[in-house]
Amino acid sequence: MKAVYTKPESLKDxxxxxxxxxxxxxxxRLIAEVIDELNVREKTIGIAPVGCAVYAYDYFNFDVAExxxxxxxxxxxxxxxxxxxxxxxxxxxxxxxxxxxxxxxxHAANRGENITVIFINxxxxxxxxxxxxxxxxPGMKTTTTPKGRDVAVAGYPMRVxxxxxxxxxxxxxxxxxxxxxxxxxxAKKAIKKAFLNQIDHYGFSFVEVLSPCPVNWGLxxxxxxxxxxxxxxxxxxxxxxxxxxxxxxxxxxx
Amino acid sequence: xxxxxxxxxxxxxxxxxxxxxxxxxxxxxxxxPQNQIPEYMSWRMPEVNGVFLQAESELAAINMVFGAxxxxxxxxxxxxxxxxxxxxxxxxxxxxxxxxxxxxxIQRGGPGLGNIQGSQADYFQATxxxxxxxxxxxxxxxxxxxxxxxxxxxxxxxxxFYRTPVMLLSDGILGQMMEAVxxxxxxxxxxxxxxxxxxxxxxxxxxxxxxxxxxxxxALEKHNWKLLEKFNKMEKEVLSETYxxxxxxxxxxxYGIMGRIGxxxxxxxxxxxxxxxxxxxxxxxxxxxAAAAGHGKKAKKVLVVExxxxxxxxxxxLAVEDNKxxxxxxxxxxxxxSKEDIFEKIKGLVK
Numbered sequence: 156m157k158a159v160y161t162k163p164e165s166l167k168d169x170x171x172x173x174x175x176x177x178x179x180x181x182x183x184r185l186i187a188e189v190i191d192e193l194n195v196r197e198k199t200i201g202i203a204p205v206g207c208a209v210y211a212y213d214y215f216n217f218d219v220a221e222x223x224x225x226x227x228x229x230x231x232x233x234x235x236x237x238x239x240x241x242x243x244x245x246x247x248x249x250x251x252x253x254x255x256x257x258x259x260x261x262h263a264a265n266r267g268e269n270i271t272v273i274f275i276n277x278x279x280x281x282x283x284x285x286x287x288x289x290x291x292x293p294g295m296k297t298t299t300t301p302k303g304r305d306v307a308v309a310g311y312p313m314r315v316x317x318x319x320x321x322x323x324x325x326x327x328x329x330x331x332x333x334x335x336x337x338x339x340x341x342a343k344k345a346i347k348k349a350f351l352n353q354i355d356h357y358g359f360s361f362v363e364v365l366s367p368c369p370v371n372w373g374l375x376x377x378x379x380x381x382x383x384x385x386x387x388x389x390x391x392x393x394x395x396x397x398x399x400x401x402x403x404x405x406x407x408x409x
Numbered sequence: 410x411x412x413x414x415x416x417x418x419x420x421x422x423x424x425x426x427x428x429x430x431x432x433x434x435x436x437x438x439x440x441x442p443q444n445q446i447p448e449y450m451s452w453r454m455p456e457v458n459g460v461f462l463q464a465e466s467e468l469a470a471i472n473m474v475f476g477a478x479x480x481x482x483x484x485x486x487x488x489x490x491x492x493x494x495x496x497x498x499x500x501x502x503x504x505x506x507x508x509x510x511x512x513x514x515i516q517r518g519g520p521g522l523g524n525i526q527g528s529q530a531d532y533f534q535a536t537x538x539x540x541x542x543x544x545x546x547x548x549x550x551x552x553x554x555x556x557x558x559x560x561x562x563x564x565x566x567x568x569x570f571y572r573t574p575v576m577l578l579s580d581g582i583l584g585q586m587m588e589a590v591x592x593x594x595x596x597x598x599x600x601x602x603x604x605x606x607x608x609x610x611x612x613x614x615x616x617x618x619x620x621x622x623x624x625x626x627x628a629l630e631k632h633n634w635k636l637l638e639k640f641n642k643m644e645k646e647v648l649s650e651t652y653x654x655x656x657x658x659x660x661x662x663x664y665g666i667m668g669r670i671g672x673x674x675x676x677x678x679x680x681x682x683x684x685x686x687x688x689x690x691x692x693x694x695x696x697x698x699a700a701a702a703g704h705g706k707k708a709k710k711v712l713v714v715e716x717x718x719x720x721x722x723x724x725x726x727l728a729v730e731d732n733k734x735x736x737x738x739x740x741x742x743x744x745x746x747s748k749e750d751i752f753e754k755i756k757g758l759v760k
Binding site: 196197198199200202203205209210212213215216217218219220221222223226229230231232233234236237238241258259261262 | 464469472473477609616618622
């Protein structure tokens, strides 16, 4: 019998620590499929964040470094500069990237570092138990906004993709989600492009994934997908936010 | 760089020595009085196909060193006191992940923003931890610019050999002053093995990971015990200088630039017939307790001189084990004790 669906070589055959209905496992798989398809597993170095994905080195079947909270873009910058022919990506959540690591992500983008960034936006701090993140929606209840996020006190949700799109160094930025098979296919396409851009030397490529966190949202997995569609997507609009690579000739040899 | 004798500032000599030792990655952030290091590296690194990065912050700079080190590249950063406080995060992670790297601190006055004068106020921070967690870090303190160049090269060897961050602890005076230096050919002070732990892509080998989070029951404790074994080996790498200490009745203890001034004060005392001597630790951690104890216990009185309110004096007291005979003279906030000041203190102790 022909196998039509197997575990990608870039994923280890192990159990992960993610909650039921969480988006991380799915995004890990999409990244692993892309790395397999591009045949770059043996030259890939991933940078894991602090947060739910901190154990990514246990799941990915290639070299992985763990960075201090928020610093993956600085770590990735150095690795890529020292080994320019390797494929370097960071995998970061919204606490890591949009809060404690805003400085590092902005400057890595602004320098036009030729790296790929996968940004998981699930509107809360997952690993520490569901506190408010910069991406938490107005009125959304978290363990540190028990009455809902009051924008007068805690400010507004940060649209990181739009923020980074103003920087000349950023080559490609797209926001995707995982709410149905069609959106998962689109997410994979964006992730693949973000890696291809690096191979083609286009520079800084960034994919934001609106990702479900049913446990901390207090919702069932399917309800979490509806929450993304009805609450998150109106605020965080899907689509290509910036693409400097469109219509350009490839700048260098892959 | 001309290998013959040249007149060069301490900061530039440190940068050139790093290049000679094979350092090929530098990330830093401007702060006085160490700016000549990033400025020198900005043109010198490209000459040797190395990487120079002006980072967006001290935090980013140390985390870039953390990343570069993972690839097996000899990497360094430099800063001055307030910036070194920011680097403590990365230093702790490097210690936890067992990553080599060299951090240069051209100390200035503190606390807070302090001033930009030379200082020795960061002794505690450098030698007693600085960052969080149970770790030790070798700290090398030069007294002259030729010695700074020599120790800078050795710092990379200690870092690679023990897979640890190493600090070169200097100060604004040594950083800014100029001196004649003859750069020596680089010869490793340790036998170095090929780095078989680096991240460079899992080609024809199993994937590797570098991390410091160990939440499995007992895993971190096991790692801590393993680190202790390494720290115990590192603790044997003591370096110190003694000068006329054998028959000294007054033993002056000072490190770095104060060690140099202290030596001049000892010479003044000897001319006056006072049996003074000097103990100058070169590694501040590990601390040469045996030498400090040996000479300190023999002497009638011990005078510790520092550019701070009294920090190394605690290590001297622990070694000498006789608080009544250990005296301290310090100038904080960028103040500098002259050789005459120290000589007066020596004379006072003789009475």
